[in-house]
Amino acid sequence: MLVSTKWLSDYVNIDGITPADLAESITRSGIEVDAIIDRSMGMTHVVVGHVLECVKHPEADKLNICQVNVGSEVTQIICGAANIAEGQKVIVARPGAVLPGDFKIKTAKLRGEESNGMICSLQELAIEGKLVPKAYAEGIYVLPDNAVPGENALPLIGLDDVILEFDLTANRSDALSMLGVAYEVGAILSQGIALPEISYTESSERAEDVLKLRIDASKDNPMYVAKVVKNVVIKESPLWLQNRLMAVGIRPHNNVVDITNYVLMEYGQPLHAFDYDRLETGEIVVRYAEDGEKITTLDDAERTLKPHHLVITNGKEPVALAGVMGGLDTEVHDGTTTVVIESAYFAPSSIRRSSKEHGLRSDASSRFEKGVDPERVIEAAERAAQLISEIAGGDVLAGSVIIDELDKTPVRITVSPDYINNTLGMKISLEEMLSILDRLQIDTEAINGKLVIDAPTRRQDLRIEEDIIEEIARMHGYDLIPMTLPITESTPGGLSPYQAKRRVIRAFLEGAGLYQALTYSLTSKDQAQKFALETAPVTELLTPMSEDRSVLRQSLIPHLLEVATYNVARRNDSVALYETGSVFLGVEEDGLPKEVEHVAALITGKWLDHAWQAETKMVDFFALKGVVEGMMDSLGLVEGLSFEQAVIEGMHPGRTANIFHNGERVGLIGQVHPTEQKKRDLKNTYVMEMNLAQLLAIETDELLYVPVPRFPSISRDIALVVSSETSAGRLEKVIRNAGGKLLQSVKLFDLYEGDNVEDGKKSVAFSLTYADAERTLKDDEVVKAHEQVLNALTTEAGALLRG
Structure with a gap:
């Protein structure tokens, strides 16, 4: 989630606190801020220019010589953009400017003509190409006619802003909107928040007279709100709206689509705008798809539907994959004059399944999957109607077409302050707990020594006692939880x-x-x-x-x-x-x-x-x-x-x-x-x-080390002829059993099969070492022990001594 601090300041007063300090406070309260992005990149000498004259370069077909009013003077700039034209207001980087990527602007000569700066595209000012409006994806960006030559261009294009990048955990879907972030920041700074004021003039015609609504899948779509706006004029959005969308990672399209995206980011409530005339039937029916039914979505991909996919239809055919993406056939286009604004509550599991099966994850589906605020469904639709009325000149039809079977009863949680303190291992007063919950705008009463809480619907993550404990702990400060050692009888650690x-x-x-x-x-x-x-x-x-x-x-x-x-x-x-x-x-x-x-x-x-x-x-x-x-x-x-x-x-x-x-x-x-x-x-x-x-698990004797023997050992080698089936291991076992205490080691050193050894036989040779740690052995002792070994080999293993 990208949060524009400039946009955030509309709802909560953050004057006097630096972005770094704000990010630190938010992180300490439980939402990690991954990055702080200064959109200006430290740029200076970037101003508004007015192209007074534009002629072809005499020595280059693709270059133009422009005379540009930059406020303090009229200067010559060479520009290669295909869309440069006389009369435009443009962004000019003057000599001395340093653009992102350490690109330094100097006075230079291009094909013999002097150029005193550069006319810029948005990409050259570090705005991602995927966020630049399609009209300016290739070439320079054209500013509105009311831009004043010579003034700083960065505020005009929203680059005087600092973005906070949130790394949200799955439970904090409330912070997927600017208002949700405002509630959080307001609680951290102990401030109230200013919600948007919604007011507009309705026409005498009623929405329910021109649009019919039916829901055949109320389990997965318990609430649907539709508003109708006539006489809209589709055009480019005002610059402030485009800037805000680009700041939070959304590409501007046209004023109506941009407004639905703006409200999505403001309220966290996904909206969709249909071209009313392209609906053809004047009816919206929400149902499950028929097996094998097809729809072409806005990304121009044809998708085959299954019976469990929730779709929006015109009563005949699908016009949107509910909660995921609209259909191409009913999209708002340059000729649209009447729009239907959809605002709905869809079951998270249904949207998650559709999104996953189609491999289609959108800003809308990601919010529906986590659960949107039921109380904002109508508010978001009204906010969009207000903005379309103001920006697109539309006439909002009176009322809305609504089907509402959604239970909006807040979850009630009762928890004891003692239980909270015992769980956290600290002492927080009841007054401070109430203060924290009040700052978070969570309705709370202290009744009979317990906190009785009605969790706001915007906070879908508050369901059990432990959720409230977490809220109190993080707002009190995790770093204030005391560090203590367990009180217990300790024993030294070690390996078993x-x-x-x-x-x-x-x-x-x-x-x-x-x-x-x-x-x-x-x-x-x-x-x-x-x-x-x-x-x-x-x-x-x-x-x-x-x-x-x-x-x-x-x-x-x-x-x-x-x-x-x-x-x-x-x-x-x-x-x-x-x-x-x-x-x-x-x-x-x-x-x-x-x-x-x-x-x-x-x-x-x-x-x-x-x-x-x-x-x-x-x-x-x-x-x-x-x-x-x-x-x-x-x-x-x-x-x-x-x-x-x-x-x-x-x-x-x-x-x-x-x-x-x-x-x-x-x-x-x-x-x-x-x-x-x-x-x-x-x-x-x-x-x-x-x-x-x-x-x-086998028990072994304690390892004892013995000194190197002081007395010499005596070695005897024997070569035995045995059956090919007799293993050397068996022979070694016989030797060790017969050798007695004087036999110190037995080593196999040779195996032979071939000439001078009959078929089915093999020759095996061992080296035997005799010794006594206490004395020097006598020859007859070794002979006796050795004969015992040979006799055992003959009788037990059928071995013959090889001559």
Whole structure:
């Protein structure tokens, strides 16, 4: 909402207060002022000029040599505007002027002829082209004949004004009008406001004799007022009216249309003017559209209507889309002599639906959507009739054609002063509360220690006790609300063990080079259970945004794959991501979805890329397996961690494993199936998902650090021939169980299949380290322990020692 301070001063006295101070006061009271716009832009030396003579430039077809009276002298100015003509009053920037954009005006020579200034268009004075009247959209602006040469031109074109740009919240629709702003400013400055005085002479002919009205949709149009004005003369609006409209962002058209827009901005009540003769039937019928019915609106677009669209008709066909935009066939034009002024109350929901479905948002629809003041419907029509009588020379027919079934009873709110003070945490006296409500012109009585309030219809946002508390708080001053600390027994803040462990997980994964991702909890039905560690009945939304976001997820992996696809499609080929988030498995006893926190990771592309050392390593299963082992080690859970080959839908059958901890399945790891990768335009991609809640619930011993051993260790390497189906993990488990307390570490360092190894067999080599922290081991002790390991491998795993 753009507010002209010059226009505002018609209703409330703001003399003596600077625009900056006014904006600060308004902002402090609850309406944020986004910007203060000085329309003059600091311009000087911009005056009225009278073109005494205009001849073609001898050396340029598109230039004219003008002799211009600028008050103090007659000077020569070269002008290239196509519409320049002798006898015009124009805007002249004299030498020394600085126009917006730091454009400095100097005396210059154009094609050998001297030019002492510039004849200006409105665009050159920083008025947006979309606001300039169409007659002057191309070329210079022509002032009225009564403009005096040499006087300052800025006040004549409304540039001696300061605009306040409001950032209104949806509930403050009352401030979408100049009178609404005046009520607000008057309350802030403790002043009354001057409402427009409406008076005009009516003709003897009555409006109801020439216009009939019927409403067939009273639910969405409970009130309709029509006035008829004859003998109007359509012409350009007076300059003051054009200036005010341009100041608040509306383009002038002609006097009648400009008056309806002026009243719209003044009262906040949208109006529409019909050409009475083009109505043809002398009748207005408000009804719902017929299915497939068409109307061409003022923007020259043909629109197909649906049965729930509210339309204004002439009894036969639509002439306006109610509350949104008028029809092209009945618009006011240069030949119009009789106009019908429409002022109505339309149901906000109906207008919002029509506006949205047609993609057509207008100044009128935005106000109807939020609810207009029922008490201003008639006033606005009378104000428009007065202005048309004055400006367009029209004869206003007596009375109005009215159908009124609208309930205008003000909302009554009763609230206790103690409740207000307790809610705000401060002490405001009853007298001050009454004073604040009086300044806001809200009818209030103090009855039996309570405030009984009849909310004015112009304030559609006042409905409940809390609305009144807000009014009192903001006008008293939010900055006066005392700052206090809660009175309670406080305990030092800190992280729970669960939260601390989760931070360890995140820190490790980020240290390993993975970036954190945050994805939707909502997914599609076909993706909800894909890759899930555990499945349960899916939780569906009652009103989903779309089919792709209709149910709650049961795995994090599908969304990480979406993120990877998005990045790869934008040439970010190497992606490493992790996410900690909830999956939703069925329903709890209280009826809410059961949330279980998981951790997932995804890697694709290059894992190592050292261009200078010519070393590149693509991601593989073992890169992600190492991340999982390191993550579990950071939690102190690496003991008991194991991996077992598995077949999981959507995963590569030979490169997928379940993750176990102490025999319990806690996750999965592996490569995404090549078919799934191709569908998502991904190369080899590896994923992991683990039940984080289950992991972090495991109790671990306190971490103890031990000194570096002082005594030497002894290493033994063994190469085993085993069945191709026997996993290295199983062999490692057998070795650890048989090695006893002297066995410190077991590392797999070789795998061989090929020559000298029979079919169906493979060679696996481990390095075993034996040590004792308290003493130096004897050779026979190591031999004994090592033989136990070999015997166990033979008997439990069917392994043979390779010669």
